[in-house]
Amino acid sequence: MRGAAVARAAHQFMCWLGAAHRAHDVACAYARERHAFDKPRGEHEGVGFMLATNEMDLHITRLAIWHCAWVLDQGVLSKHESNIAKVVSSEALWRVVDRSVQVLGGQGVTHETIVARIFADMRAFRIYDGPFEVHRWSIAKRIMRA
Numbered sequence: 001m002r003g004a005a006v007a008r009a010a011h012q013f014m015c016w017l018g019a020a021h022r023a024h025d026v027a028c029a030y031a032r033e034r035h036a037f038d039k040p041r042g043e044h045e046g047v048g049f050m051l052a053t054n055e056m057d058l059h060i061t062r063l064a065i066w067h068c069a070w071v072l073d074q075g076v077l078s079k080h081e082s083n084i085a086k087v088v089s090s091e092a093l094w095r096v097v098d099r100s101v102q103v104l105g106g107q108g109v110t111h112e113t114i115v116a117r118i119f120a121d122m123r124a125f126r127i128y129d130g131p132f133e134v135h136r137w138s139i140a141k142r143i144m145r146a
Contacts, residue, residue: 013089016122017061020093020100023115024054027100030107041103050099057092064088080142083135090126097122 028051031042041047068085071078097119101108108115126132 013061013065013085013093016089016093016125017058017065019118019122020061020096021058023097023100023118024051024058026113026115027051027054027103027108030104030113047103050103054096054099057096061089061092080139083138087132087135087139090132094122094126 028042031047031051032040034041036044042051064085068078068081071081097115100115101119104113104115107113108119110116
């Protein structure tokens, strides 16, 4: 049963990864299309850096989820990897969506794009999925036992 719970958690984070990626894609399109000071917003260092950082957070999340899934495929319960993936994914994906809202400016908090909805849904998810301090505590206990 516990292995199924870990697999469900990995699936859940893959869904949130898709939502965060969609928010990032909307922000990228906006940064290419909208101009400020005679060039696309994405060519300004501040916006470009936010988009680049989003790419890195999405990549880190994919790797954490894939590693957890790989350990599960090996027949191991993978609670440790699951806890790490939960914390890393939740925090990284939240940052991606938050930066996407920032890139979009006013549109990021209105219903002109899907990003505001993703932002609201992900914030709620971070509450009802449980406190990540519990996952950190589990990780720390395993570290101390090693």
